[in-house]
Amino acid sequence: MSVAVASGGGFGRWADRRFKYLLILPAVLILLLVGVFPFINILIVSFQDISLIFEDRSFHGLLNYKRLFTEARLWQAILHTVIFTLVALPLELVFGLLMALLFLEPIRGRQVFLALLIIPTVISPIVAGATWRLMFDNQFGPINQILGWAAGEPVPIIWIVQKGFVWPAILIAEIWQWTPFMFLLLLAALSNVDKSQVEAAQIDGASNLRIFFRIVLPAIKPVLAIVLLIRALDLFRLFDVVWALTQGGPGTRTETLSTYAYVQGFQQFETSYTSAIAFVVVVLLSIVVVLALRRVEIAR
Amino acid sequence: MTAVAPATVPVYTAPPWYRRAKTWQMVARYAVAVGLTIIFLFPVYWIFIMAFKTPEEVFASPPIWAPSSLQLNSFRKLFQDGEVISVWNSLVTAGVSTLVAMFFGTICAYSLARFRTGGNNLAIWIISQRMIPPIVIVFPIFMLYAALGLIDSFFGLIVLYTAFNLPYVIWMMRGYIEDIPLELEQSALVDGWSRWQMLWRVVFPMVKGGLFATAVFAFIFAWNDFIFALVLTRTEVTTFPVKVTSFFGQQQTFWAKIGAMSILGTLPIFFAVAALQRFIVRGISLGAVKG
């Protein structure tokens, strides 16, 4: 081996090449097996007609893709997903930012606080779902109880049924779970902001607001971008909390793209139709991810 | 921090009330910090105490905030009924898949970092694999696994979690490897070490912290998976999240067992996270934030 290195020249480069491909080989093989096979599979199945009733593997053209456009429930679910993302993301960002500002100046025991505050984000989604079912239970849950103390009379809100409360309930659970994520990342990003610039601006008499928008925000922008991307992609897959709390109900009021896909694919066995949804989702997500990551990569 | 502080103090002349105000501010900040922590941990507390409540306490309305006694009955029953084996299954599948993903992922990351193998396209393809919602691919994988006879096997689930975590590991480790200076590897090669020796003795020790942190997150992702485990297991390899859902029946809901299982399923994660404080931020931001 050492000969290869010592002799250099052509042989060394060849060894290099073999070595570098050898290193990526196992990982790429596994990813191809588990990552690419399903992708091809859903593509093929989406052109067939497989459902609970039929198992027709002949080519049916765009049958299932046409159905995408006629199912109002699908579009409603997408709309819910988009609206929810647009509401949840800014709220998480603002709460995360406020918390980050709180912990930005060193505070004794900060590490302990951080270790505890991260728990909602790393806990199992199944456990989180069960937790919020209990929390929002109108009879056995503590939330109505606490509201009752504040109101001075029993509060009978049925969070998982009543029109005006289902979305807030899901929103609260979601914000609980992911604000710590925003918080930690923003805290790290803020800690890396150049302090001398801030101090210089302070001496010049700039207002805090101005300092934030002129100096701090531009400095944390790259981090903000990637964090928002990660969260937006997660929210696009929003499933666990919704399923645990409302299963998309009442009616289809809280149905998201993922819960809809779950009902169609897992419960009703609309295999081909769900594959068409899946294919479109995967392609769209891939485009978004690749475009976004290219910018980050180039910035690297 | 303390080293820098004295230098900045002379610039700013504190008014006479400065110190008192500072203390008051500190107290306020503490109060808010503690309050926030309580708010964020309370739901977790709420599910955990289910394990210790009697049925009467579980179904008390208004709810009871602290059980009258800390009974370990539900834990005893998890052991007695053999349900606790699912925690072991989770440990094995998440643990082994993490080790495998760490090894293959790190060497792949090394190749990407040092030789730019496949350029940006390969790297982006790899990370984009991670963005695919599991729900949309689990059925094709079920069919594939059925054909290969891998359903309900440790091997099958481990391969899947390995694949699931590889993009993350590769992405993270590439960043950590890029952070270490190239000179050490070069001098190792000049000293006549083989490339594998160089990887093993120089690169791995240099990224030890990153390896550890990445491994813990990979472990958590596999540990928390529900949908793959639900579809790809039957009896032998059921993991803890799948077991938790089986406590919700049509005619019964075992809240005490759900609480106890939640504790068992959360403690390992909690300790892992507490142990790697320094790396949390970089870990959850896919390496975007160096922390």
Next chain:
Amino acid sequence: MKKTALFTALGSATALLLAASAPAGAQSAADRAVEAAKQFAGTTLNITWEAGLQANDPLNFSGPRWEELTGIKINVVEVPINELFTKTLAEHRASTGAFDLLNVVPAWIPDLAEAGALEPLDDFIDKHGYREELADIAPVYRDNQMAYRGTIYGLPDDGDVLIMYYRKDLFGDAAHQAAFKGQFGYDLAPPDTWAQFKDITQYFTENRPHDGFYGSAMIRSPGLIHYYFEERFRVEGGEFFDAETMKATINSDIGVGVVEGWIAEHEFMPPGAEAWGPIEVLNAWLAGDLAIMGWWPPPGRWSAGYGDFEILSFVPESKVAGKVGYALPPGGAPQLAAGFSLAVSSDSKNKEAAYLFAQWLNSREVSLERVQLPFALRDPFRTSHFESPEYQNLWPDAKDYLATLQAGAETGLLDLSIRNTFAYEESLTRAITAAFGGDDAKEALDRAAEEWDRITDRVGVEEQKRAYGDWIAKPNAYPN
């Protein structure tokens, strides 16, 4: 430990009884199954079973016993009820042969049989002489939950029926009787109509014996609520489809009336009852906070304190033992909600062994033990169960309980079972929960009816018409 001692006691008592009563030479179907199964000793059968209490039966009782008798091992695959259909069909589509014996909800049989997932059982039944004992299964289960298009696919194994439980101490109280009659003009008794039901719940909510007491609570949670809709809708004269055109007719005045009736009744139920599932209802009932409630058969046993308390530790102890009366719901035609049949997987490599285990489980004497297990959930489904002196003496009112179940088994209404049944149920459920959430009931049901028509179109109107025709030909599809 306690558990095991109890099974053994139960088991040996029955065994002795049988040994004493069986004429020499005559073999029961259970014995025949055991004899025939011995040739398969050493194999393992994989069986699906609903996760939770249901699975205690094969895990702790029937599985070990069968292994002891035949040398065949039983591996129980516990599946949460919501995943059971998916898992069954998915394994079939992938032809894994992973399951030998299946627990299927009878309403799924058409879909599963058409998909080819279920093995026809007629030949096995004849070969192992089981026809005669099948005749003992209560008619409504036997005639409806067993066969599809003339072929037997499942052995009905669970007498699920949604009956009413009421507090006979309160209903029998002279003061309440007088006051009720004074207010409503008729005698206080278990309701014959849903209008009476509402009167009774109103009365007991307004004249509550203690704080936190309400007239009633019923199961209202998604996944189950459609059973109650199907029952009341039919009892009040509704039909699901126009049998000629297959247009959905659930949005008729009757359908809207059912949903609006419920919403009105919520006033006399505990706060939040529109979201209650079986557990919440059961809990309030056992705590003595309800005058009347609807459920499957197990609370009849649990209320009486008959059961293994260790295993029942998910609910508080019963405070209503000895105070429980049993009745059929208004209209006298209870929904035979869900239930289970035992079916053999067409992909099994041990079909005969799997069938024999099913025959043994389902046989007269073994099933009698199983429906009495203090910790599992199988409910009486044979005439011989209802008439068993042993069962009738399990607790003081057990006789009334069994009589009510038997009456339900005669008049009970079948779950709607056509092609793609689950899609219809899901759509209906969403309409009902939307109305609970504040939407207009009529509009919600109109939407559901539209969705039903689309599902029908996708299945094929003719195909569905045929399936629906098969279904309504059964005696218990609509009330007589």
